[in-house]
Amino acid sequence: MGISEFFQHLMNGLTLGGIYALIALGYTMVYGILKFINFAHGDILMVGAYIGLFVFDGLRGDAPLGTWTFVSFFIAMLVSMVSCGLLGMAIERIAYKPLRKATRLAPLLSAIGVSFILSNSAAWVFGTQSRKLNYPFDNTPISFGGVVITPHQILILVVSVIMMVTLKLFVDRTRMGKAMRATSLDQDTAMLMGINVNKVISMTFAIGSALAAVGGILIALDYKVYPTMGTMTGLKAFVAAVVGGIGNISGAMFGGILLGLLETFGVAVFGIPTGLKDTIAFGVLILILLIKPEGLFGKVEKEKV
Amino acid sequence: MKKRLFVFVAVVALFALVAAPVFAQGGSEASSPKIGFMGPMTGDYANYGVLSNNSAMLAVEHFNAKGGFNGKLPVVLVTEDTEGSVEKGLSAIEKLSSSDKIAGLIGPVFTGVSFAVGERVQNEGLIMISPSATHADITSIGDFVFRTVVSDGLQGEVAGRYFAEQLGYKTMAVLYAKNDYSQGLFEGMTASFEAAGGKVITSESFQVGDKDFKTQLTKIRSANPDAIYIPNYTAEMAQILEQATQLGIKIPFTSCDGFSNPEIYNLAGDFTDGVVYVGPAKVKESEDYSNFVAEYTAKYGVGPDSFASNAFDGTNILLSAMETVYKKTGKFDRKDIRDAVAATKNYQGVTGTINFAENGDLVAYQGLYKVNKTTPEYIGTFTVVDGKLVQID
Numbered sequence: 001m002g003i004s005e006f007f008q009h010l011m012n013g014l015t016l017g018g019i020y021a022l023i024a025l026g027y028t029m030v031y032g033i034l035k036f037i038n039f040a041h042g043d044i045l046m047v048g049a050y051i052g053l054f055v056f057d058g059l060r061g062d063a064p065l066g067t068w069t070f071v072s073f074f075i076a077m078l079v080s081m082v083s084c085g086l087l088g089m090a091i092e093r094i095a096y097k098p099l100r101k102a103t104r105l106a107p108l109l110s111a112i113g114v115s116f117i118l119s120n121s122a123a124w125v126f127g128t129q130s131r132k133l134n135y136p137f138d139n140t141p142i143s144f145g146g147v148v149i150t151p152h153q154i155l156i157l158v159v160s161v162i163m164m165v166t167l168k169l170f171v172d173r174t175r176m177g178k179a180m181r182a183t184s185l186d187q188d189t190a191m192l193m194g195i196n197v198n199k200v201i202s203m204t205f206a207i208g209s210a211l212a213a214v215g216g217i218l219i220a221l222d223y224k225v226y227p228t229m230g231t232m233t234g235l236k237a238f239v240a241a242v243v244g245g246i247g248n249i250s251g252a253m254f255g256g257i258l259l260g261l262l263e264t265f266g267v268a269v270f271g272i273p274t275g276l277k278d279t280i281a282f283g284v285l286i287l288i289l290l291i292k293p294e295g296l297f298g299k300v301e302k303e304k305v
Numbered sequence: 306m307k308k309r310l311f312v313f314v315a316v317v318a319l320f321a322l323v324a325a326p327v328f329a330q331g332g333s334e335a336s337s338p339k340i341g342f343m344g345p346m347t348g349d350y351a352n353y354g355v356l357s358n359n360s361a362m363l364a365v366e367h368f369n370a371k372g373g374f375n376g377k378l379p380v381v382l383v384t385e386d387t388e389g390s391v392e393k394g395l396s397a398i399e400k401l402s403s404s405d406k407i408a409g410l411i412g413p414v415f416t417g418v419s420f421a422v423g424e425r426v427q428n429e430g431l432i433m434i435s436p437s438a439t440h441a442d443i444t445s446i447g448d449f450v451f452r453t454v455v456s457d458g459l460q461g462e463v464a465g466r467y468f469a470e471q472l473g474y475k476t477m478a479v480l481y482a483k484n485d486y487s488q489g490l491f492e493g494m495t496a497s498f499e500a501a502g503g504k505v506i507t508s509e510s511f512q513v514g515d516k517d518f519k520t521q522l523t524k525i526r527s528a529n530p531d532a533i534y535i536p537n538y539t540a541e542m543a544q545i546l547e548q549a550t551q552l553g554i555k556i557p558f559t560s561c562d563g564f565s566n567p568e569i570y571n572l573a574g575d576f577t578d579g580v581v582y583v584g585p586a587k588v589k590e591s592e593d594y595s596n597f598v599a600e601y602t603a604k605y606g607v608g609p610d611s612f613a614s615n616a617f618d619g620t621n622i623l624l625s626a627m628e629t630v631y632k633k634t635g636k637f638d639r640k641d642i643r644d645a646v647a648a649t650k651n652y653q654g655v656t657g658t659i660n661f662a663e664n665g666d667l668v669a670y671q672g673l674y675k676v677n678k679t680t681p682e683y684i685g686t687f688t689v690v691d692g693k694l695v696q697i698d
Binding site: 001002005008009012016123127128129130132139141143148150153222223224226232263264267268273274275277278 | 347348349351352483509510511512514515516517519520521523524526527540543544547548550551552553568571572
């Protein structure tokens, strides 16, 4: 393998990993606070992508690439984030809240149900063919001595990092973040201390879903928009979150990048047949669960007595 | 006494109630003959199924407008959705054959589904005419399996010969999907390209539904072949073409009849310029074809793809075979219909003159196209005779 091919694989792996990281952040945030895996996350992402697509196309019309496309893309993203935030809160209210005191399995199953409802409704309403979301900017690739990267790939990496830092600051430094951490530790005690736990949980879902919307729109630029777009990517992002230590925000970022690199190099260097690419992620999931179930960056939680 | 009479009447009434539909069904075989269509009507591949189903509907409409069988019996078309999956296809043929009691099947659209459904129609003695199942082995399932599309055997042979002899490629890379259609074309093209003196230096595969092809494309980029062959469906080809551009790949792309579906220009219109693909042979100066395209386009808002044109001819051949059988016997016997289709001689369809080979394959030619921006331009009609590429016109 030539040096430029190696670096190209590295770049491909990093950007693929950036996509996983982007989605894994939303997964991990909800889990970190509620100890609950929102399996509908990937489908909220899909809804976000559709909303983004319609708003962007509607605002843009036939305008050529320029400031206006950029502005309308930004507006589309904001609209999509707000709508998905509301959708996330509604889902929590309808499908998860009544089950809060039930066994741990109940909300998980409910989440899988929500996931199917969302993707099937989308197939019914929008049809199942892929739709193209046009780039709002010039996506001509940039070449560094044979190693090529597109502006879109850079954008994905940058947005993932920004999202990770902002999320961390929000959870660690703000009043709401503090309330979230308290809720995460012990809901009943938090309530006794005067924290509005219902509001905190609603807020968590709103933020998680808004993050999903951002991820959905950015991924759709490359992968197109279709009803099952969140399924496989969502599952892989979940694996990434587990690898990084679910609940750990920087762990999700790291897990995503690692998974992207493993998938790329597993095929390119270790000669795993390309048809088996998807099995790499799930092989890693099994390994992590066997060897280090708390994830690479997770804390071992002591059972409270 | 009264009570006994009441019981008797009740029993008779009950019997009539239960038996009536049975008799009615027995009698209705001759009163409303049905044919079936099967293809992906929803899902990522719906573009293929919908276009072909339109053709079947159009053919049926024409037939019924002329009065149907013997000028009085209209035919009914029953459409089933497979979503391109084998499981859905099997339950669809179950329904069509046993519940709808169709006289013949147009479809399935996909090769993988056709393998499974082909076994079933063969066992049930029901004729099937696929407009698009191209794998070389489809027609070897049995004598009830026909197609109005060229076998990959020929498509791959013409492709490999043309790439080597006319385009002068010495080395090629292939990026194909792990399904029967794509893999069949990959193997056929490779065999004939290498027989013509070329060499396939790298072949990469992927799973249907994949969206990221950068790893495979990066490996191909390093191998630096003269051209890349991508025998796939539009959803994947669109991703491949776009990501190849993103990786700065300037190697020319070649493709197969899947490229003749216009959806590719919606999804990847910026990247289709210069692609050479093997598709249906164009029938020049055929008034039938231009009439068909005009009527189809006026009716459904889009033009037919090559599979749809095949489906139109397939449906018409099936209907005229049924008519022959009905005139002779007054019934729609499945075996008789199969024999009548097999006896088709120089049928003038919209895709040209149609004859079936002994095994149910279409006797045929291939067309070559080169895309100029987003418009395919016709290069010529080719076939392979005794291992030699022959240009017809």
